[in-house]
Amino acid sequence: MSDQNETARMPVNWDATLAFWLLRGWLGLRAIVTGLEKYAAIGKVMKPWVDPTTGQPDPNGAMIEATQKIYSLTNYAAIPQSLQDKFASEPLLPAALLKPFYIGLGPALILLGVMLWVGIGTRISLFAQGIIYIALTAGLILIKADDGVAWLAIHVALIAVALTLAKHNKLCILKKW
Amino acid sequence: MAPEFDFTRRNFLSTAVAAGAGLALTGNANAQTAAPKKTSPNGRIRYALIGAGAQGNVLLDALMKIEGIEIVAVCDIWKYARDRAQKGLKKAGIEVKVYEDFEDLLATEKDIQAAVVATPDFWHAPVSNACMKAGLNVYCEKMMSNTIAGARSMVQTMRETKKLLQIGHQRRSNPRYLFTLNHLLRELKLCGRLTCANAQWNRTVTLELGAAKSVQIKPDVLKRYGFDDMRQFRNWRWFKKYGGGPLSDLGAHQIDIFNWFFGVKPRAVTAAGGVDYYKDYEWYDNAMVIYEFALPEGVARAFYQVQTTTGAGGGYWEYFMGDQGSIKISENPSVTQIFRDNPPMENMPDWGPYVQKNYLAMKAAPAAAEEGAKVDVRESKKLEAYALPISFNKAIHQPHLENFFKAVRGEAKLNCPADEAFGSEVVIFKANEAIAARRTIEINPQDTEI
Structure with missing residues (x-):
């Protein structure tokens, strides 16, 4: 039995749906505006x-x-140069991965935010956002930016909650993924 | 005093001699506002550059950025300089004729309305006077002349011919200086009562200028134009028969600011200086000058220093100090600073609203006093620092040249007509005189007025 069919048979839980919409709105906004700000x-x-x-x-x-x-x-600047310089001096952050990460960060955030808002691949969007925030967290842990780590942890927690509520999503183009 | 060499062939001495003989001069500065509107058929003002040396090239760079004007001729007695200017203009797609002798230029170029003169100082009066008599409006570099008589003759010719004569004290058209004077000092009275000023221009030691043998001017040509030899031609600023030395080359601009900002001419000057470093020059390589100004609120003194032997950390500026604040202004915006004093005055205005209205920009609040930071208990409390928010993205000389050409079109008044510049320049001559005399020299109002 597919998840889609199961969700379709569930009675509408408006509390959960509204909760998801709030998270969808906030996380989508956060990703899009953060991505745009990089330009x-x-x-x-x-x-x-x-x-x-x-x-x-x-x-x-x-x-x-x-x-x-x-x-x-x-x-376009993925992250401030001062932060890039700090990450570049961290031996546990491979230089070969940093450059593509920087190139893709801004466009990815905008794309994932739009996906979440429009309702295409909601779960994929949320999960990918979570991965990005975890990747950023790794860098911040290494440079001992504890405030930033806590800040990103809140994002990841919100994403996790959004994922658990995703089945209550309404008003989306593609319910699958 | 007339130039020592023979100008009679071209009849250039007549006006200088007449002025030196005390000929009564009539007219007033308003003659500079009655601008003729004659331009070429296409509406562009056609002009010639006379003197294509270092300063001529600086002016040419700025002139190239001004719309509605067209250079048609370049004149310089040095073939190397006029060819360089001609080639540079050709690269920019501009064809000009070149002349060695400015009189030939004036005899040939009948369709020009203006001349920009950047020759050595001792040629300013003969060239500018001839240009005005030929019907041209003239922008002439400062100093007006190497003699007071020469400068006076220029004012006389300006009045007789009713042509425009702008003198190149370019700060007079600089929007930052105009803003400082009109708004900060006059409108807001930001400094309170002005009590003193100082200004300086210190330059690192320089080498004597030379010229490769292949480009040197022939001795008979040099002689014809009043130069003893190629060395003196290249280094004319250091010799008394051609110019006024560092005090007039560098100080003229800044001492002019004392007069302009204070709004009066000084009543006395005390000065010291000498040829103490360079061995083969005639003009003082260092000078320290104190002017005494009788302002309506009381006496203010202004100290000026020029050194050609040390860069002293760099920068050149004019610094006006009052009981409520101080303004250090320079052509270089990074040097400009404004400070608010903390006098025990009840009517001391808050400068916060001035920042909100863009009269000032906040620079730095005073740091909290550290324990033991004061080395002397009499040291003043650290002051709030502000910046001048005004800037302009043009070459330094461009606004002054633009003002001149606008005046030629009848669209503006000259910001520094010759009769205004005359007074400022007289007090510079007086400083050199005070150094030579080793005493204080009184300056009478009639010395600076014309």
Whole structure:
């Protein structure tokens, strides 16, 4: 008997369904926005200084530097360089794996988040997110970033709960996986 | 004093002699606002660069970035310099004619509206005067001349011909300096009562400039243009018949800022200096100058130092100090700093709103005092530091040149017309005079006004 059939015959448990939707929303949002942020950079732009008395731009061409957040593929950075440098000096983290991990991290988070929100491969998405957070945890343990370890542990716990509630999912494109 | 060599062939001395003889001058600075609007048929202002040496090239770089103007000729007595400029312009797709003699240029190029003059100082007056008499508006590098009489003749010609004459004190058009003066000092009175200022420009030891034999100017050509030899041509800034030495080369810009920001000319100058390091130069290789300004709120003194023997950590700046704050400003934004004092004053304004309105940028709050950090109990409490938030992404000379060409079009007033620059430059001549005399020299208002 397939899991799908079993789920279909279950009476609707709206408490569990709503609980899952909350986790689905939060974990999807967390993954998508985290992935998008890896393409963001704070850039500096010049704009005219505006005289507060007149409300007019300075006639002599005075400009002020303002910061602006810009999203671009060229801005992509999986994790901050300082963190990459620390991971690179850890003998237990093989350099051959770090580079592909960095390349794939941002796109993977966005893809997995979208999958979870849309409802395609919900369990696969949750499990893959869990693996990513565990991989990141390994690095943080090695560099003794205990705050980060605890922070990721909460993510993994939420994912685990979401997985146990996945059978109560409604409103998805593919119930399987 | 007239230049020592013979200008009579070209009749360039006439105005300088007239000015030196005390000819009464009339007119006022407002003549600089009545700008002619003559341009070429395509609306572009056609101009010539006269003097294509180091400073001429700096100006040319900035000129190339300005829209609506067109260089048509380059003049320099040194073939190497004019060919270099011509080749550089050709690479940028611009064809120019080159001239050795500026009088030939003026006789041939009838369709130009302006000249940018960057010759050695002693040629500024003859060249600028001839250009204005030929109907051109002129941007001339500072110093106006190597003599007060020469500078005076330029103002006289400007008034007689009603042409524009902008002097290259480029900070006068720098948006950061304009902002500091107009908003921080005048509008907010950020420093409170200004009590003193200092400025410095210290430069690392430099080697004498030379020229390969193959590119040297022939002695008869050098003689024709007033130079004794190639060495003096290449190092003219160090010799009294051509220029005013480091105090005028470097100090002119910064001493001009004292006058501009204080809004008055000094009433006295005390100075010391000498040729103490370099053996074969005439001008002082170091100088320390103190000006005394009678401001409406009281006396303020300004100290200026120029050293050509030490970089002293780098940087050059003008530093204005008052009882409520201090502003250290430089063309180099990284050097600029503003400090808020902690005087026991009831009306001391909070600078927080100034940061919110982008008059200032917060730089650093004072660190908490550490036990034993003070080496002397009389040391002032650490001050809040601020930055000037204003910047501009142009070449340093570009705004001043832009102001000149806007004035030629009748769209702006000159920021540094010759009659305004004259007063600033007189007080620099007076500093060299004070060094030579080894005493304080009084500066009368009539010395700096024209």
